[in-house]
Amino acid sequence: MYEILVTIHIIGVALGVGGATVSDLLFFKSAKDGKIEEYEFGFMKIASKIVWAGFAVLVFSGVSLFILARLKLLGPRVMYNPGIWAHIIAAAVILFNGLAMHWKVFPAFEASLGIPFGKAEQILKNRKIIFTTGAISITSWYFALVLGATRGFGLPLSWILAAYVFAVVCAVIVANVIGKFLMNKFKQ
Amino acid sequence: MGILFQNLLIGHILLGLTGIVFSTLVLVGFFKKPANVKFLKITSLSAFLLYLASWVAGGYYYVEYYGGKVKPLIKAGPYPFAHGIFMEAKEHIFLFIPILAGVVFLATCLLGDKINQEPKVKNALTVLAFIVVFLGVLITALGMLISGAAK
Numbered sequence: 001m002y003e004i005l006v007t008i009h010i011i012g013v014a015l016g017v018g019g020a021t022v023s024d025l026l027f028f029k030s031a032k033d034g035k036i037e038e039y040e041f042g043f044m045k046i047a048s049k050i051v052w053a054g055f056a057v058l059v060f061s062g063v064s065l066f067i068l069a070r071l072k073l074l075g076p077r078v079m080y081n082p083g084i085w086a087h088i089i090a091a092a093v094i095l096f097n098g099l100a101m102h103w104k105v106f107p108a109f110e111a112s113l114g115i116p117f118g119k120a121e122q123i124l125k126n127r128k129i130i131f132t133t134g135a136i137s138i139t140s141w142y143f144a145l146v147l148g149a150t151r152g153f154g155l156p157l158s159w160i161l162a163a164y165v166f167a168v169v170c171a172v173i174v175a176n177v178i179g180k181f182l183m184n185k186f187k188q
Numbered sequence: 189m190g191i192l193f194q195n196l197l198i199g200h201i202l203l204g205l206t207g208i209v210f211s212t213l214v215l216v217g218f219f220k221k222p223a224n225v226k227f228l229k230i231t232s233l234s235a236f237l238l239y240l241a242s243w244v245a246g247g248y249y250y251v252e253y254y255g256g257k258v259k260p261l262i263k264a265g266p267y268p269f270a271h272g273i274f275m276e277a278k279e280h281i282f283l284f285i286p287i288l289a290g291v292v293f294l295a296t297c298l299l300g301d302k303i304n305q306e307p308k309v310k311n312a313l314t315v316l317a318f319i320v321v322f323l324g325v326l327i328t329a330l331g332m333l334i335s336g337a338a339k
Contacts (some may be wrong), residue, residue: 073261
């Protein structure tokens with residue numbers, strides 16, 4: 001049962017991390033010409049659905065692994081592992097960040113199809129949210145992936161979370177700098 | 189742990205988790221312009237029923253097994269606050285979830301297409317749906333902390 005659940009969990013990783021990566025790449029590819037076309041938005045929606053499907057697979061298989069550990073009464077030594085809890089916190093961030101994307105980012109894209117960025121009111125208005133949520137998403141997915149593979153290197157939870165926050169902050173800054181450059185480029 | 193209580197525990201967790209999935213679908217459904225009212229009715233009812241089922245499974249397990257077998261293990265272990273704080277908090281916070289999920293379902297049924305015509309109503313229901321998701325995630329984390337303390 002453990003091996004089956006781990007295999008399913010890995011499938012979820014492939015869908016989630018792969019989908020998030022493709023989604024970000026699709027955005028930057030479509031941003032090259034300064035506007036998002038309808039077919040490009042269609043691809044982003046498909047990638048988004050793959051990410052959500054992957055996330056659901058990950059959550060159910062991950063919780064099932066937790067249930068297995070509970071039924072075996074493995075106790076706090078295993079179930080309070082800092083790497084696992086940092087993993088769970090990253091998953092919660094991915095969920096709420098994903099909800100923020102559906103609340104603000106996708107509607108902004110949908111309202112701006114075919115409109116150059118320099119004139120797309122919704123994209124200009126939500127520029128910071130767009131690039132911030134994108135940065136949080138990709139950083140969180142890869143952070144969770146590394147945690148899953150390494151179990152947090154045996155470090156305390158506070159250190160792992162500090163590294164996570166640092167990575168997210170750096171990613172958000174870089175993404176917003178790129179975003180400002182892109183918007184300025186297409187405003188001219 | 190006998191097969192019955194194993195299945196009740198597994199059922200409690202997976203039913204609750206599936207309820208959170210449907211509540212997330214409800215929340216994302218409210219983001220759409222216009223919102224698909226039929227979709228919202230189905231997903232909000234599903235979430236409500238799943239939370240009720242999770243409540244029943246967890247309640248029976250809690251009364252008939254947890255109190256006598258698991259609670260003493262936790263209280264004797266290195267993290268007794270897992271029961272003293274986390275379980276006590278969970279017992280009270282979880283009550284909000286099926287009630288709020290039921291309110292979202294009832295409001296969606298009674299209002300119907302008015303949801304799309306009155307932004308303030310839609311926003312209020314969106315906030316309510318978000319609270320359900322947030323509490324669901326919180327309750328899941330508390331449950332994992334409680335389970336983790338049992339050895």
